[in-house]
Amino acid sequence: MSDSYDLLVIGAGSGGVRAARISAGYGSRVAIIEEYRVGGTCVIRGCVPKKLFVYASRYKDLFELAPSFGWNVGTPGFDWATLVANKDKEIARLEAAYVAGLERPGVEIIRDRAVVTGPNSIRLLKSGRELAAKTILVATGARPRIPDIPGKELGITSNEAFHLDRLPHSILIEGGGFISAEFATIFSGLGVATTIVYRGERMLRGFDEDLRVGLEAGLEARGVTIIHQTNVLGLRQTGKDITVSFSDGVDAPFGAVMFATGRSPNTSGLGLEAAGVALGEDGAIAVDEYSRTSVPSIYAVGDVTNRAQLTPVAIREGHAFADTVFGGMPTAVDHSLIGEAVFAEPEVGTVGLSEHDAATHGDIDVYVTRFRPMMNTLSLKSDRMMMKLITRAGGGEVLGVHILGPGASEIIQMAAIPMAMKASKADFDRAIAMHPTAAEELVTFKKPSYVYRGGVKQ
Numbered sequence: 001m002s003d004s005y006d007l008l009v010i011g012a013g014s015g016g017v018r019a020a021r022i023s024a025g026y027g028s029r030v031a032i033i034e035e036y037r038v039g040g041t042c043v044i045r046g047c048v049p050k051k052l053f054v055y056a057s058r059y060k061d062l063f064e065l066a067p068s069f070g071w072n073v074g075t076p077g078f079d080w081a082t083l084v085a086n087k088d089k090e091i092a093r094l095e096a097a098y099v100a101g102l103e104r105p106g107v108e109i110i111r112d113r114a115v116v117t118g119p120n121s122i123r124l125l126k127s128g129r130e131l132a133a134k135t136i137l138v139a140t141g142a143r144p145r146i147p148d149i150p151g152k153e154l155g156i157t158s159n160e161a162f163h164l165d166r167l168p169h170s171i172l173i174e175g176g177g178f179i180s181a182e183f184a185t186i187f188s189g190l191g192v193a194t195t196i197v198y199r200g201e202r203m204l205r206g207f208d209e210d211l212r213v214g215l216e217a218g219l220e221a222r223g224v225t226i227i228h229q230t231n232v233l234g235l236r237q238t239g240k241d242i243t244v245s246f247s248d249g250v251d252a253p254f255g256a257v258m259f260a261t262g263r264s265p266n267t268s269g270l271g272l273e274a275a276g277v278a279l280g281e282d283g284a285i286a287v288d289e290y291s292r293t294s295v296p297s298i299y300a301v302g303d304v305t306n307r308a309q310l311t312p313v314a315i316r317e318g319h320a321f322a323d324t325v326f327g328g329m330p331t332a333v334d335h336s337l338i339g340e341a342v343f344a345e346p347e348v349g350t351v352g353l354s355e356h357d358a359a360t361h362g363d364i365d366v367y368v369t370r371f372r373p374m375m376n377t378l379s380l381k382s383d384r385m386m387m388k389l390i391t392r393a394g395g396g397e398v399l400g401v402h403i404l405g406p407g408a409s410e411i412i413q414m415a416a417i418p419m420a421m422k423a424s425k426a427d428f429d430r431a432i433a434m435h436p437t438a439a440e441e442l443v444t445f446k447k448p449s450y451v452y453r454g455g456v457k458q
Helices: 014-025 040-045 047-069 080-103 178-189 209-221 311-325 355-361 408-420 425-430 439-443
Strands: 004-010 030-034 108-111 114-118 121-124 130-138 142-144 170-174 193-198 225-228 232-238 241-246 251-254 256-259 263-265 298-300 340-342 348-352 364-371 385-392 398-404 450-453
Touching (some): 004 014, 004 114, 014 030, 014 040, 014 080, 040 080, 047 080, 047 178, 114 130, 178 193, 209 348, 209 355, 209 385, 209 398, 241 256, 340 408, 348 408, 355 364, 355 398, 398 408, 398 425, 408 439, 425 439
Parallel strands (some): 004 030, 170 256, 193 225
Antiparallel strands (some): 121 130, 232 241, 348 398, 364 450
């Protein structure tokens, strides 16, 4: 078999798989190189298993609500090994589907580690093969960032959290982003005493302030302890526990420690700099609007570019790359309006500008509502849902939608569609409400809760 290809893709994650499949569909000879499993972080050890675990953790709330609807569920029991085994079955099924999706259009799957040796060449480390390609695409994703502290090897990351032999009696999660919030939801919902430590004043930096406040309140209501403005200085083994030294002078033992302190692009050891590929901050590959690097024949998509570390973005970038290079349709991905979901309890969905950022774009109107979700009204649960709509003054263009509570991610996905079409408040108002739903609140706001004029809240 010839070792010359039209396209060599390094990394079989979401972006690489989409790029390879679409490029092969255009008639190109394509190979994809992967040293681990096909599917990447999202499928194997990211968003898919994470959400399955979140579902498992939410049964605690459902069991608590059941009596108010007349159900007697007795004393619920949970088995961690069953959840892990069933998760593994689903991941194996998805990986097989990804493999089949590559093989159908004729993509060759190479199980090896690749090193770029030039603008059009790659060496496989295991087999020693030298491959040539007209175009190379790097789609190697990102890896969890581990703080350089004494005893760091005693901690785990989201990678290992999916494969624990047993649940710890307690866990400390360092970090204030969505990974920290989601795993705090998982572990606390499964009965683990959970603590979050974060160096900042409030979690979810960059999100709308009402979402940040509401998320922390919801986590704390579920028993999660949150420690702010504090760092972990070191870890040490003490019997079966891990003792954590904090920057405030406190030492405390935990059953496990998890680092959720961000992710770094996977560019180390790929030979990119030697090949002339420019790297930016934190090792990210610098690319133009068409995902082309500083070397004209080498492209990069997904988390490795650090434009937006989200699976749907990587998929869109991979497809756009294939259309541009092999489909004769130059396509640039618009990164200006990307919705985000945090699958915590409470769930967060957001798209567009936060209230703070929108207020710097001119006069705005802000509509806010808070209410008990209907599922809770027959019980004593006091959790409240929050919805916020931000528009230009006088019922103008919708600039941001922010939701906290059940189904937030599903609602925000639909809200993102009219926003991408530059919909106004009047456009939202023309939609007839579906009752009784939570989402109807977005189309029934009568007047602003407050406004900003000249950048001042009134």
